Amino acid sequence: MSELVLQHGCAKGGEPYVPQVCRVIDVRDQTHDVKTIRVQTPEGGLPFERKPGQLAMVSLPPYGECMFAIASQGPDYLEFVIKRVGFVTERLHELRPGDEVGVRGPYGNWFPFDSARGRNLVFVAGGIGMPPVRSFIEYALEHRADYGRIDIVYSASTYDDLVYKDDLFQNWPKEPDTHVHVSVYHATDGDGWSGKVGYTAPYLKEVFAEEGLATDNAAAVLCGGPSLYRTCREALLELGFDPADVVTTLEARMKCGVGKCGRCNVGGVFICLDGPVFTEAELARIPR
Amino acid sequence: MPIAETAHEAQGQANEEFRPKILAFCCNWCTYAGADLAGLNRMNYPADVKVLRVPCSGRVNPQHVLRALQDGCDGVLVCGCHPGDCHYSTGNYYAKRRMMVFKRLLEFEGLPPERFQIRWISGSEAGKFRDTIVQVTDDIKKLGPMAADEPSQAVVAALRAKEGEL
Amino acid sequence: MIISKDNMGALADAIGATQTVYVPGTERAATRFVAHKKGEPVVLGGANVRMPPKDLLFPATEKMYRWKKHEGQLSLETEAAAHEPFTVLGVRPCDMASVAKLDLVFLTKGFVDEFYQARRDAATFVAVTCVDPDGDCFCEAMGVRLDAAPAADVLLVDRGGAYEAKPQTEKGEAAVAAWAEALGAGADAAAGDAVEAHCTLNPAAAKAEERLRAEDFDNVWHSVADYCLTCGTCTFECPTCYCFDISQDVRADEGARFRCWDSCMFTQYTLMAGNHNPRADRASRVRQRFMHKLRYFADRYGEGLCVGCGRCIRDCPAGVDIAAIIDAVATAPEHELTEAARTVQADEAKKEAAHV
Amino acid sequence: MNDATQIVRERATALLADGTVAAVVGWAAGRGDHDRHVFVARTPEEAALLVADQYCGALAAKRVLSLLDEGKIALVARGCESRAVNRFMADRQLKRDQVHVIGWPCPGMLDPATGDALKRCTECQRRNPVLSDEVVGDPVPEPELDRFAELERFEQKTPEERRAFFQDMYESCIRCYACRNACPCCTCRVCFVDQERVGWMGEEFTADQARYYGTVRAFHTGDRCIECGECQRVCPQHLPLMLLMHKQVRDIDGLFGPYPGGGMEPEGPDPLRTYHTDDLEEFM
Structure with a gap:
């Protein structure tokens, strides 16, 4: 099994700060506070090519701009999955098809989809941590033969907060050797959830035990909020993953996107330029 | 500075007659009603005043006054119920104290007193509302646009020349 | 070329005939580089200017693009443009070193900052050797020499009553040739030996950087956080602090997006939507500032970010003293290793074992 | 070492040693002869670093607010610091029993760079603490200055x-x-x-x-x-x-x-x- 290889600081050149105008072509509700927004150039094309895991800055004058992981890339559009948490995202939720926004990117590095070929993949995500991870899942399913067994462990606060329900419950389970494990933290009667209730880290261990999963020849991909990240990271290492086989995608407040403005650093590296994708082995060597 | 080319605008205004922009914060219960009554009675007053309805003169944050003056208004008027008549009993008493001190502070920084005025106008005082608007508009027209307040080069140079002044 | 110190005004006038020339002066309540006015005297010695020359390359507020919305259509127009040539006269070696560091930030690592580059290309830097470091200057400890400024186009070497102009780049050659022509042969004056000076303050920076690489100095950051105000004075006056924010000025359906200086000392600097803040407490922000200056930047670009100009010490309202902190780190009794350092050590041990 | 420094150190040591307070907010010396900065002493050893002389220009009071989680805090308070404590209480930032005020009648501070009286001290109207739990030294005469x-x-x-x-x-x-x-x-x-x-x-x-x-x-x-x-x-x-x-x-x-x-x-x-x-x- 070859080592996972991540490139850092690989995004290069181009106009760093001025976005290109893009048109919103589709807005869909995912949950009560998450929407999917698709954009393309006014000419109907793809704004730029991205690799799974890369970021883009969506700019909505007059309110501001925010960095998002690009959830998906269609033939002629980019897709963002955006949760309403702050000032700009609230306004982004008011977008309708035909509205114009600015988009700049792609920024950052990508998931190690090349060097992970031949391995089993375990995706661990929580809440709005799914969209970045999904870009890799999508890629893996498109190149299904290149990868081994795929396990997706996904949790959200409630059933309603799960994003990509179509994929979780209909599309992905139909894919060959692809197993979806979903839990929610809180369930109430009549909310439509009859599955597992529990936090992600213990659930992850449970899934490993029940399914008899092994960590050799596997790679884990992790994304979620600070507490989920901490607990699941520990769980994965306890399960026997080598830190070099655990890949995570980080998030911070970002402004420039090109490693200049200074705020998204982890030690000496910038998440926007060198990240957002790191292996645990790399992160362990960086001071927090 | 506003994005609009202020210099250009100011020049245009100099050529024509100067039309000031005046913002009037009017309390919903008294002054706004007074303005309404002035309208019903078909009283004439300058259209240079833009009325902004607020629940109470106590709602007017002094920040709003300063921001308005910085962002293109040539004058600001704050109006409320007569003391004792506040719909919320006490709002205008607080506003009064606050505005008394804030007005003095702005004037201390050099703002001409006419640019920021406060008046109590009740719901039945349509005439007073009209007279106030006429008088405030008149005052501001005499002063000219905010840009006219800029200190002359001579004053600035004299001030800079006095070492240790700042 | 030798130029008498009395002739600095004439030199500035000569350069000023074709382009803006910035000289040390006083403006807006502080000494800084101000546009030279013809006929005014120019003095290059004495105390260094309080505000560094970084705003000539990286202004406190800089428009990046304008946007307009018309019937739902968005249009953008970049503000990036070539800059008029200008000269900065009398930059100290410490500040010149800071320009080299800003170059690393804005011109390397994948993306080139076009706004910075436009100004940088337009700039001619004339540095002057430093002969009067004060009690808070410690540039020598940070690897800066008082008698050299490799990043400058021209170096003026202080030789008592006169400066010797040494061109160091092509731009500098052209500039000095033009000066010689403008000032004529009369510019030559009796010159003594190059004046030598040294800093009296010499914190153990190399030792501190080495120890910051391995040990956990949380107690130091906490004790500094006990008196640091976390205001932005140090970062705004620092010649190398380059962090910026991107914000906007909105007028109805049009506006401009600009970048402006920001400070890692401020709470909202890292505040994320949803109110998570990775550096919410004062100590973590203090740590970030000093770690960035003394270690992170070195990790990334191969050299530290502090040039030892002493501005943050002189003007800190709370008495935070980076030189004292460097020494405190360098001389502290052994601290626990950081988790990262332990990992690195373990990895290396593993590698060695595999090798054997 | 002047008297005030001596007494402040003794009192701080005692308060920390018997557990009355978790920390003492005062000043300590910096690198230069007259450099002073606000300092938080949490142990009797750290208390020995406290300084109370004519170069303690900074207002120490606000530091108390960020330390309240640590327990009761002692503050070396001159007129200005004690007024700040009143200010905090009126603004509901602090309760009286959260702070132990070591009053220090202020001799008036000097600018470390010039040696002149500090600007803020030349406009002071209250040098003696307006409230205190104990006082270091004798009251000083209040200045008769026109602060306006x-x-x-x-x-x-x-x-x-x-x-x-x-x-x-x-x-x-x-x-x-x-x-x-x-x-x-x-x-x-x-x-x-x-x-x-x-x-x-x-x-x-x-x-x-x-x-x-x-x-x-x-x-x-x-x-x-x-x-x-x-x-x-x-x-x-x-x-x-x-x-x-x-x-x-x-x-x-x-x-x-x-x-x-x-x-x-x-x-x-x-x-x-x-x-x-x-x-x-x-x-x-």
């Missing part, structure tokens, strides 16, 4: 001159927010300039934005200001910020007074947070 002298001189200027002066002042402001961070009245959880939402304040460094910040902050603290002058002391551009504060304090005294200044009493409404029905009327 500079203001009155300034008011002689024409409005145009004042306009030019403040334009210069706001152009010089670098918006480092040192004045806000040092001010004992500035205890808002989120300052209006830190609002994330667009429209509160522009981030561009212009005189307009600086004026907006400076004027609004001055007004927001105007009726609570304890006139410690710390804002002016910490300003890296040495801007005369106290002019704005003195102006308001004197106006309030004249209009709604008598008003001795903020922080003199532990309780009682601030002048702009109360009213009288018979207040002066000038907007009729």
Whole structure:
């Protein structure tokens, strides 16, 4: 099994700060506070090519701009999955098809989809941590033969907060050797959830035990909020993953996107330029 | 500075007659009603005043006054119920104290007193509302646009020349 | 070329005939580089200017693009443009070193900052050797020499009553040739030996950087956080602090997006939507500032970010003293290793074992 | 070592040793002979580093607020610090039993660079602590100074001159927010300039934005200001910020007074947070 290889600081050149105008072509509700927004150039094309895991800055004058992981890339559009948490995202939720926004990117590095070929993949995500991870899942399913067994462990606060329900419950389970494990933290009667209730880290261990999963020849991909990240990271290492086989995608407040403005650093590296994708082995060597 | 080319605008205004922009914060219960009554009675007053309805003169944050003056208004008027008549009993008493001190502070920084005025106008005082608007508009027209307040080069140079002044 | 110190005004006038020339002066309540006015005297010695020359390359507020919305259509127009040539006269070696560091930030690592580059290309830097470091200057400890400024186009070497102009780049050659022509042969004056000076303050920076690489100095950051105000004075006056924010000025359906200086000392600097803040407490922000200056930047670009100009010490309202902190780190009794350092050590041990 | 330093160290050591307080807020020496900075002593060993002499220019009081989680805090308090404690209590930032006040009748501070009296001490009206749990040394005579002298001189200027002066002042402001961070009245959880939402304040460094910040902050603290002058002391551009504060304090005294200044009493409404029905009327 070859080592996972991540490139850092690989995004290069181009106009760093001025976005290109893009048109919103589709807005869909995912949950009560998450929407999917698709954009393309006014000419109907793809704004730029991205690799799974890369970021883009969506700019909505007059309110501001925010960095998002690009959830998906269609033939002629980019897709963002955006949760309403702050000032700009609230306004982004008011977008309708035909509205114009600015988009700049792609920024950052990508998931190690090349060097992970031949391995089993375990995706661990929580809440709005799914969209970045999904870009890799999508890629893996498109190149299904290149990868081994795929396990997706996904949790959200409630059933309603799960994003990509179509994929979780209909599309992905139909894919060959692809197993979806979903839990929610809180369930109430009549909310439509009859599955597992529990936090992600213990659930992850449970899934490993029940399914008899092994960590050799596997790679884990992790994304979620600070507490989920901490607990699941520990769980994965306890399960026997080598830190070099655990890949995570980080998030911070970002402004420039090109490693200049200074705020998204982890030690000496910038998440926007060198990240957002790191292996645990790399992160362990960086001071927090 | 506003994005609009202020210099250009100011020049245009100099050529024509100067039309000031005046913002009037009017309390919903008294002054706004007074303005309404002035309208019903078909009283004439300058259209240079833009009325902004607020629940109470106590709602007017002094920040709003300063921001308005910085962002293109040539004058600001704050109006409320007569003391004792506040719909919320006490709002205008607080506003009064606050505005008394804030007005003095702005004037201390050099703002001409006419640019920021406060008046109590009740719901039945349509005439007073009209007279106030006429008088405030008149005052501001005499002063000219905010840009006219800029200190002359001579004053600035004299001030800079006095070492240790700042 | 030798130029008498009395002739600095004439030199500035000569350069000023074709382009803006910035000289040390006083403006807006502080000494800084101000546009030279013809006929005014120019003095290059004495105390260094309080505000560094970084705003000539990286202004406190800089428009990046304008946007307009018309019937739902968005249009953008970049503000990036070539800059008029200008000269900065009398930059100290410490500040010149800071320009080299800003170059690393804005011109390397994948993306080139076009706004910075436009100004940088337009700039001619004339540095002057430093002969009067004060009690808070410690540039020598940070690897800066008082008698050299490799990043400058021209170096003026202080030789008592006169400066010797040494061109160091092509731009500098052209500039000095033009000066010689403008000032004529009369510019030559009796010159003594190059004046030598040294800093009296010499914190153990190399030792501190080495120890910051391995040990956990949380107690130091906490004790500094006990008196640091976390205001932005140090970062705004620092010649190398380059962090910026991107914000906007909105007028109805049009506006401009600009970048402006920001400070890692401020709470909202890292505040994320949803109110998570990775550096919410004062100590973590203090740590970030000093770690960035003394270690992170070195990790990334191969050299530290502090040039030892002493501005943050002189003007800190709370008495935070980076030189004292460097020494405190360098001389502290052994601290626990950081988790990262332990990992690195373990990895290396593993590698060695595999090798054997 | 002077007497005050000696006694402060002894008292701090005792208070820390017997567990009365978790920390003592005072000052310690820096690298230079006269460099002093605020210092938090948490152990008897650290207490030996405390200094109380004529170079302790900084206002130490605000540091107490960030330490309340650690337990009861002792504060070495001069007139200005003790007024700040009153200010905190009136602003519901602090309860009286959370702080142990070691009163220190102030000898008046000196500027470490020049050796002159510190500006903020030349405008002081209260050198003895207004409240304390114990006092270090004997009371000092209160100064008989006209703290409004500079203001009155300034008011002689024409409005145009004042306009030019403040334009210069706001152009010089670098918006480092040192004045806000040092001010004992500035205890808002989120300052209006830190609002994330667009429209509160522009981030561009212009005189307009600086004026907006400076004027609004001055007004927001105007009726609570304890006139410690710390804002002016910490300003890296040495801007005369106290002019704005003195102006308001004197106006309030004249209009709604008598008003001795903020922080003199532990309780009682601030002048702009109360009213009288018979207040002066000038907007009729």
